[in-house]
Amino acid sequence: xxxxxxxxxxxxxxxxxxxxxxxxxxxxxxxxxxxxxxxxxxxxxxxxxxxxxxxxxxxxxxxxxxxxxxxxxxxxxxxxxxxxxxxxxxxxxxxxxxxxxxxxxxxxxxxxxxxxxxxxxxxxxxxxxxxxxxxxxxxxxxxxxxxxxxxxxxxxxxxxxxxxxxxxxxxxxxxxxxxxxxxxxxxxxxxxxxxxxxxxxxxxxxxxxxxxxxxxxxxxxxxxxxxxxxxxxxxxxxxxxxxxxxxxxxxxxxxxxxxxxxxxxxxxxxxxxxxxxxxxxxxxxxxxxxxxxxxxxxxxxxxxxxxxxxxxxxxxxxxxxxxxxxxxxxxxxxxxxxxxxxxxxxxxxxxxxxxxxxxxxxxxxxxxx
Ligand SMILES: [Zn+2]
Numbered sequence: 001x002x003x004x005x006x007x008x009x010x011x012x013x014x015x016x017x018x019x020x021x022x023x024x025x026x027x028x029x030x031x032x033x034x035x036x037x038x039x040x041x042x043x044x045x046x047x048x049x050x051x052x053x054x055x056x057x058x059x060x061x062x063x064x065x066x067x068x069x070x071x072x073x074x075x076x077x078x079x080x081x082x083x084x085x086x087x088x089x090x091x092x093x094x095x096x097x098x099x100x101x102x103x104x105x106x107x108x109x110x111x112x113x114x115x116x117x118x119x120x121x122x123x124x125x126x127x128x129x130x131x132x133x134x135x136x137x138x139x140x141x142x143x144x145x146x147x148x149x150x151x152x153x154x155x156x157x158x159x160x161x162x163x164x165x166x167x168x169x170x171x172x173x174x175x176x177x178x179x180x181x182x183x184x185x186x187x188x189x190x191x192x193x194x195x196x197x198x199x200x201x202x203x204x205x206x207x208x209x210x211x212x213x214x215x216x217x218x219x220x221x222x223x224x225x226x227x228x229x230x231x232x233x234x235x236x237x238x239x240x241x242x243x244x245x246x247x248x249x250x251x252x253x254x255x256x257x258x259x260x261x262x263x264x265x266x267x268x269x270x271x272x273x274x275x276x277x278x279x280x281x282x283x284x285x286x287x288x289x290x291x292x293x294x295x296x297x298x299x300x301x302x303x304x305x306x307x308x309x310x311x312x313x314x315x316x317x318x319x320x321x322x323x324x325x326x327x328x329x330x331x332x333x334x335x336x337x338x339x340x341x342x343x344x345x346x347x348x349x350x351x352x353x354x355x356x357x358x359x360x361x362x363x364x365x366x367x368x369x
Contacts, residue, residue: 001098002027004034010084012260016044028091039098048260049099052082055265057118058109066121071114081272082259120270129267131159131274137297144300145293157304159267163275164305166257169250169321175242177216177335177343180223183236187350193238195340203292205282206302206320206336213319214340216240220351222324222332229353239347246318246342249305252333255279283323306338318342 004026005014017037024036037045059071075093078084085092097104097111104111119125126134133156135143140154181188194214195201201212217223220237229235255275257263282298302320310316318339324332337343 001039001095002036003039003095004029004031004036006031006034007087007095008084009086010082010258010260012048012258013045013084016048020044028095029086039095039101045099046102049096050103052259052265053100053103053110055117055269056110056115058107059114059116060109062116062118063121066116066118070120071116073113074111074115077115081269083256084259117266117269119266126270128156129159129264129270131156131163131271131278137274137277141297144296149296152300155300155304159271160301160304161308162263163254163257163271164249164308164317166261166263167250167253168247168317169253171242171246171248173242173244177218177240177242178220178223178237179214179216179240179345180220180227180229180235180237182227182229182233183350185234185350185352187234187236187348190238190345190348193236193240193345193348203295203299205284205286205295205298206322208295208299208303209292212340214240214337214343216335216337216343217324217327218333218335219327219330221330222327222334224351224353225326225332226324226334228326229351231353231356233353235351235353237349237351238345239349240343241346243342243344246337247316248319248321248335248337249317251279251282251320251322279323282320283325285325302336315339 002024003017005017007026007029008014008017018035020035020037020042022036023033025032026034026036053074056074056077059066072080073089074096075089078092078096079089085095087095093111119129123134132140132154135154140152143154144152179193181193195212198212199210201207201210203209204213204215206215207213215226217226223237224235227235255272255278257268257275259265259268261268278298278301282301286295305317305320306315308316315338319335319337321333321335324334326332
């Protein structure tokens with residue numbers, strides 16, 4: 001079977017295929033003049049896929065008491081849980097059985113029968129390898145809201161640190177970000193465009209009340225949306241330039257770590273849903289009716305990331321990056337920096353918001369009164 005770089009989303013797989021340097025027509029997705037891989041003659045993908053498949057056990061080899069609800073078919077698991085393919089489940093099945101031909105011959109039930117992750121039901125394995133040990137996200141939220149706020153037993157910090165290291169991103173000196181504040185026509189001076197003074201900061205998703213972090217965005221439009229500027233508002237936007245190279249944790253990518261990274265496949269697989277949750281929770285927009293307690297889980301995670309030290313005993317990460325749900329269409333993102341002195345506000349502009357565009361469903365559901 002022939003497949004190509006376009007059949008895949010995973011960057012590791014794409015680069016393996018590209019390295020073969022063979023251009024042609026892909027009979028799987030129909031693309032022309034693309035880098036192709038022939039499962040009949042190439043075997044560079046066999047081992048990487050077999051390593052991932054080793055995380056799964058067919059139902060016939062799982063213990064009796066393994067919850068049936070946690071079983072699924074390999075083609076669905078590969079399609080739904082991992083960001084590997086640009087293909088539908090049935091095509092994934094055909095392709096994977098060709099890539100792992102030997103394995104398919106020896107254990108067909110791994111591909112054809114329901115499968116599960118044996119370790120996902122083993123308490124001792126979860127305690128050591130799962131981000132939330134044997135707990136669910138909701139248990140963690142409940143515990144820090146109502147039991148122990150500053151020392152939770154629910155989060156496995158060593159595991160979180162491992163995942164953070166896989167989404168470490170470097171920004172070089174001179175990188176530019178933006179920050180907006182609703183103002184008047186004259187705007188704010190530069191010294192008022194930084195984070196609020198310590199003790200004065202109100203709670204946000206990435207900072208508890210009183211602890212001041214600098215919230216920045218990738219684009220002017222993202223920061224205007226983040227500050228929720230209204231029609232006819234004047235908004236001062238500051239251009240912030242980075243004073244030195246920094247490392248940050250890119251939480252936009254934490255649920256998209258390659259299935260073929262150096263991470264242990266089983267550990268990665270059992271944490272997929274927790275990583276999805278962290279990615280979503282940190283990006284959730286603040287709403288007026290939110291209780292400040294709702295921010296505790298992401299504040300806790302941010303605070304932990306802030307506390308991670310490098311080998312020299314200094315702070316490893318200068319901040320965290322996450323998706324802007326206010327500017328999702330343009331794939332905007334935000335950067336929260338723990339120490340504002342890493343940036344200098346180098347330019348200012350005052351923007352007058354001419355109008356807003358509302359988006360609503362095409363049909364309204366009228367309720368008779
Ligand atoms: Zn293709």
